[in-house]
Amino acid sequence: xxxxxxxxxxxxxxxxxxxxxxxxxxxxxxxxxxxxxxxxxxxxxxxxxxxxxxxxxxxxxxxxxxxxxxxxxxxxxxxxxxxxxxxxxxxxxxxxxxxxxxxxxxxxxxxxxxxxxxxxxxxxxxxxxxxxxxxxxxxxxxxxxxxxxxxxxxxxxxxxxxxxxxxxxxxxxxxxxxxxxxxxxxxxxxxxxxxxxxxxxxxxxxxxxxxxxxxxxxxxxxxxxxxxxxxxxxxxxxxxxxxxxxxxxxxxxxxxxxxxxxxxxxxxxxxxxxxxxxxxxxxxxxxxxxxxxxxxxx
Numbered sequence: 001x002x003x004x005x006x007x008x009x010x011x012x013x014x015x016x017x018x019x020x021x022x023x024x025x026x027x028x029x030x031x032x033x034x035x036x037x038x039x040x041x042x043x044x045x046x047x048x049x050x051x052x053x054x055x056x057x058x059x060x061x062x063x064x065x066x067x068x069x070x071x072x073x074x075x076x077x078x079x080x081x082x083x084x085x086x087x088x089x090x091x092x093x094x095x096x097x098x099x100x101x102x103x104x105x106x107x108x109x110x111x112x113x114x115x116x117x118x119x120x121x122x123x124x125x126x127x128x129x130x131x132x133x134x135x136x137x138x139x140x141x142x143x144x145x146x147x148x149x150x151x152x153x154x155x156x157x158x159x160x161x162x163x164x165x166x167x168x169x170x171x172x173x174x175x176x177x178x179x180x181x182x183x184x185x186x187x188x189x190x191x192x193x194x195x196x197x198x199x200x201x202x203x204x205x206x207x208x209x210x211x212x213x214x215x216x217x218x219x220x221x222x223x224x225x226x227x228x229x230x231x232x233x234x235x236x237x238x239x240x241x242x243x244x245x246x247x248x249x250x251x252x253x254x255x256x257x258x259x260x261x262x263x264x265x266x267x268x269x270x271x272x273x274x275x276x277x278x279x280x281x282x283x284x285x286x287x288x289x290x291x292x293x294x295x296x297x298x
Contacts, residue, residue, distance in 0.1 A: 031054070031055045031068055031147065036060075037058035037292040038053075044247065046235060046242070051153065051155065051296045052298075053294060053295075055068070055295035056292065057293050058104070058291070059290065061101055062101060063101050064100075064101055064106070068147050068148070069129045069130065072094050072130075074132040074134055075180060079116075079117035080117065083168065083277070087275040088274070089122050090124040091115040091125050092126055092270065093125055095125075097111065098111065098125055098127040105289045105290060106269070108126065108270065108290070109127065109271060110124060110125070110126040110286040111124065111125050111126070112280070112284045112285075124272075126270065126273065128269070128270035130268040131267045131268075132146050132149070132174065132266035132267075132268070133146040133147060140180065146266055148267070149266045150264070150265060151261050152258075153236065154236045154297055155234070155296040156233065156267060156295050158171050158190065158231065158292070159230070159290070159292050160229065160230065161226070161228065161288075163281070165197060165226060165281065166194075166274075167194065167280075168193070168273040168275065169273075170268070170270050170273075171190040172267075173187070173234070173266065173268065174186060175263060185206060186259070188241065189205065191232040192204070194278045194279070197224075198226050199222060201225075202220075203219075207257030207259070209255070210256065217253055220243070222245040222246070222250060229291055231244070232244070238261055239258065240258070267293070267295070
């Protein structure tokens with residue numbers, strides 16, 4: 001019996017290793033769009049030699065590209081609610097009224113309308129898209145493999161504009177789980193904003209340090225993201241994470257728990273969550289615009 005258990009454990013471990021290796025191979029496959037913003041863009045000055053553009057989307061089409069994005073949380077299909085611990089009142093949907101591509105931009109639109117999800121009714125809808133694919137809980141496998149993951153060293157840059165202050169939009173990264181089970185402590189927040197002032201760029205990590213939750217980062221007072229387009233940059237290295245606001249170093253984390261090379265992370269973008277942190281803006285619909293996403297890898 002003990003031998004059988006050992007063999008089962010070994011097989012499970014090998015399966016996880018194979019899955020992670022597959023994800024690592026995804027990060028080496030170029031997923032680069034063909035628009036002007038993805039054609040030989042200037043490499044960020046902070047990056048060393050050997051880094052290359054591994055993923056890019058400049059949203060030049062007329063719809064979200066399924067080869068680059070999955071239009072919801074990675075374990076859901078029709079709806080999701082994130083920020084539940086912060087009293088979220090917002091349902092994310094893949095409907096064109098919430099997520100669309102036109103005019104060279106991605107539009108993540110928050111609306112004041114009732115929607116049901118998880119057996120509850122919420123008063124707002126918005127959108128979440130990600131590059132982590134879709135995990136089918138019934139078959140216990142990915143029926144849409146992750147479109148793109150990266151591992152340290154990895155630099156993520158997003159050019160965006162917020163319409164007004166109030167809600168809780170975010171650009172963030174999560175570890176890609178081999179078994180489809182989300183676990184707290186594997187989150188890199190490239191940028192979060194909420195409340196009255198969108199001059200505050202919230203740049204944080206939520207990680208595990210020797211098995212215990214730990215957080216770090218900075219609330220940087222920068223340019224108002226409702227005034228014009230701006231760029232958010234996150235530079236993930238093996239021993240530190242640096243954040244850039246409009247290419248200016250704005251925060252750093254060198255503490256415990258930084259994900260090591262070989263650990264795959266995927267990117268998420270979500271519109272205006274409304275709850276204990278995000279609040280209704282002065283005008284709805286509320287539309288976060290994204291001009292491009294670029295990810296540089298080794």
